[in-house]
Amino acid sequence: MFCVAPPELEAKMNITKGGLVLFSANSNSSCMELSKKIAERLGVEMGKVQVYQEPNRETRVQIQESVRGKDVFIIQTISKDVNTTIMELLIMVYACKTSCAKSIIGVIPYFPYSKQCKMRKRGSIVSKLLASMMCKAGLTHLITMDLHQKEIQGFFNIPVDNLRASPFLLQYIQEEIPDYRNAVIVAKSPASAKRAQSFAERLRLGIAVIHGEAQDAESDLVDGRHSPPMVRSVAAIHPSLEIPMLIPKEKPPITVVGDVGGRIAIIVDDIIDDVDSFLAAAETLKERGAYKIFVMATHGLLSSDAPRLIEESAIDEVVVTNTIPHEVQKLQCPKIKTVDISMILSEAIRRIHNGESMSYLFRNIGLDD
Secondary structure, three states, X not given: OOOOOOHHHHHHHHHHHOOEEEEEOOOOHHHHHHHHHHHHHHOOOOOOEEEEEOOOOOEEEEEOOXXXXXXXXXXXXXXXXXXXXXXXXXXXXXXXXXXXXXXXXXXXXXXXXXXXXXXXXXXXXHHHHHHXXXXXXXXXXXXXXXXXXXXXXXXXXXXXEEEOOHHHHHHHHHHHOOOHHHEEEEEOOHHHHHHHHHHHHHHOOEEEEEEOOOOOHHHHOOOOOOOOOOOOOOOOOOOOOOOOOOOOOOOOOOEEEOOOOOOEEEEEEEEEOOOHHHHHHHHHHHHOOOOEEEEEEEEEOOOOOHHHHHHOOOOOEEEEEOOOOOHHHHHHOOOEEEEOOXXXXXXXXXXXXXXXXXXXXXXXXXXXX
């Protein structure tokens, strides 16, 4: 007499037998919630590994099961201690490489240092440095979500799948904001206009752009071509050569391009960290007649006093995904809501492991999305 396993159990066994191992590289237990959700959706158990800090603050990784010839997926969510998190990932990747893993795929929903992807004066392009370190450590593939600049993919010499969280945020708008048809999608600066346009076209809503706010470091010094000191040297410049200088910027008064009076304003962006610019945008929208203000972002870093400032502000709700753990911030501010994106990450892992096409996860996504 033969015993037939239920289909659910059979699927789980097939995945495990196929040589898939799922690790979490976080030593911080609060950062492992996303890993557990992904493992649950895939029907596999988390791989056995120890990640901890020595008394001298060195990171130590000990893999406690065989990874030889297997597809290893290392999930790393970024904690407040960013540099420790990066070292945990690099050491684990290298440990898997030296243990003869077939492939090592990093699942990094929020790519750290992504704002440092342009040259500013005598700074450096840290995103490029980090990409080189990951590849050198042994990473063979990267799964991430909503890179701050899509061009960061070019820093890697391995395949990069830059997934999108916008379908989950759009679904939240449609299901959780009852009168969203009376809403307008807002870009808090011209730099966010493309993202706002993408949301507006998919929801069939209007768009508004706030222009003239104090520019932050992201948009102020975009490259390093003006980095040499602007001092005229007779020895360096020929007397007959007069190089024209760029006219300095003068920021205009704050204006809102688009009608927000009597409407719900939904501000969209990829990262919400320092909330000052969002608070200023909310105040401006309130003055222009918006009666409800939502903020939608993929990555909720919410550093320092962000929860308290949001709680005391004109913003009604901040919606972010769980690419970064923020349970503590939610306790401090009930306005913060979370959208779970473990579904798309687990499906990406399944497809890569089975050698299936990833195009399904990128359907209806244009170049500007």
